[in-house]
Amino acid sequence: MTLDPLPDTDLTRHRRLRAQGSLDRADLNAILDAGFVCHLGVLVEGRPLVVPTVYGRDERYLYLHGSVASRSLGGGTPVCVTVTHVDGLVLARSVFEHGVNYRSAMIHGEARKVTDPEEKLEGLRRLTEHATPGQWSYARRPNRKELAATTLLALSLEEASVKIRTGPPEDGDGPDAELGRWAGVLPLTSVWGAPVADPALAAETPVPEHIARREGTRYA
């Protein structure tokens, strides 16, 4: 499948560290698919508010659990959603060249409150399956009352940008290399642990396969 490149607009253009920017929509999708918590930026009375929230996606939209920010989100409110995975510390010879290996996606647009019950249910399915594949078929799905009590936002994935940094520090061929100090990357890895049963659960309740199989696997 060939994907359209990410747009080069005033909002998405990389002003700094251009080498780290990507215009590949597959990179955007990979970063979004690797995580399930984003940081949603909205304006509240003229001030920025940055709230963590869960998300899912389809090919066109990011779906966000929006209760926290919902009081600030009417029609046409500009938002910025950022998803960041930290992959390691870049430890250079000089403090100035220190940095972070990371993958980050930023999406700009106007978040829309999903009101159509069918679209809302489908959005919640995406969101649930995004965080825990297999869970939509396993857990009890939202009833009409719960659906009405849930605020779901949709944000077009059209205007997005990606930044990725990988690899060693960049002062290996400069004068600081003469210092003879160690330089490199200290990697950071996130791993799913062993499922912890709710103490209220009957002892014999088996952990379903779609949850059990994640133990020990890498996240993000």
Next chain:
Amino acid sequence: MTLDPLPDTDLTRHRRLRAQGSLDRADLNAILDAGFVCHLGVLVEGRPLVVPTVYGRDERYLYLHGSVASRSLGGGTPVCVTVTHVDGLVLARSVFEHGVNYRSAMIHGEARKVTDPEEKLEGLRRLTEHATPGQWSYARRPNRKELAATTLLALSLEEASVKIRTGPPEDGDGPDAELGRWAGVLPLTSVWGAPVADPALAAETPVPEHIARREGTRYA
């Protein structure tokens, strides 16, 4: 040490899920100390922009590497900085009760560009030591030119709020418990890996103790 409680203001008041809010400044400090990447929200031409960046702190200020956002940060520009650690998925009996175990801190204020060279050096020391304790003494420190080329922001820690969720799902005593499905928490843990030497490094260069000792230790 007794810390002042976090302030109860229009910005910090928890409007939702009040039980998850904390007014304990020690919780704020613990969340900040557990991580080194935050999400900085600023206004750019009336739109929110959320950028990941590294930080450190002292008792009164958060210090942020601010190059990405610097073109938008003059005097008195409101910002919101959020630090989030994701601890696990809360898998309930019903989709509606699903959630995330997390620790999140949000700081509101006006970011100030640090211009005094001495304060800037001290801020960079905090930032460097925050991400990699011991590194300020090991790496070459910034010279005057590098210091001038670095944008450091300071943000008062005064107006901040904290949210923490821990523990099992909350539908263990409701009608959905009768469904007999597994419910609990799938924990997520981040761990520092083995240091990866810069390929440009001479083979015999030893990994310093302050970096080597982090391997296998937990992050956040």
